[in-house]
Amino acid sequence: MKITFLLACVTIEGPNSVVIRAPRFCQPNRQGDKSLPQTAQRFTFTQVFDPDASQRTVFEGSVRGLVQDALQGGNCLVFTYGVTNAGKTFTFLGPDHNSGLLPRSLSVIFNSIKGHQYSRSDLKPQRCRDFSRLTPEQQAAEISTKKNLLRLLKEVGHEFCYHDSD
Ligand SMILES: Nc1ncnc2c1ncn2[C@@H]1O[C@H](COP(=O)(O)OP(=O)(O)OP(=O)(O)O)[C@@H](O)[C@H]1O
Structure with a gap:
């Protein structure tokens, strides 16, 4: 019901424009009733x-x-x-089997830097443009933090899967 109602209000006119009409019950009864808002409005977008x-x-x-x-x-x-409920999270992240903008962007980025990645862990980025050189002890601490974080993410992922299938 809700979707039918919404579709009746939104019309895609083409690849660049959308017309939004006020729901029927909001439309003025008498033509020229200036106290009521405009009943249709066109919005233009890049896509x-x-x-x-x-x-x-x-x-x-x-x-x-x-x-x-x-x-x-x-x-x-x-x-x-x-x-x-507009679909922001769906569009941005998407479910695992139908990934959204962020995972697709990361995939393009990581595919494009394949073979150019620095494999050692003795440098740490600082802010946007700087980096610091790590001592062997700092490297060990970084590696351990990374492993713990990845383990935690995996566990949280499993929990979500478990609850989803409940
Ligand atoms: N294109 C789509 N195809 C199928 N399902 C969709 C689509 N877009 C959104 N949905 C579904 O609609 C519901 C609401 O979407 P979503 O959670 O992405 O909205 P939202 O804009 O992020 O909401 P909020 O601002 O409340 O976080 C979800 O169940 C989502 O799976």
């Missing part, structure tokens, strides 16, 4: 995706280019904005 667009289509059509720019040294920002 509007169909409700059935796949995660891949949304990524390819929106964020892939930005990630490639960032890999060339550019700056970019991606954020989601919308009312609760």
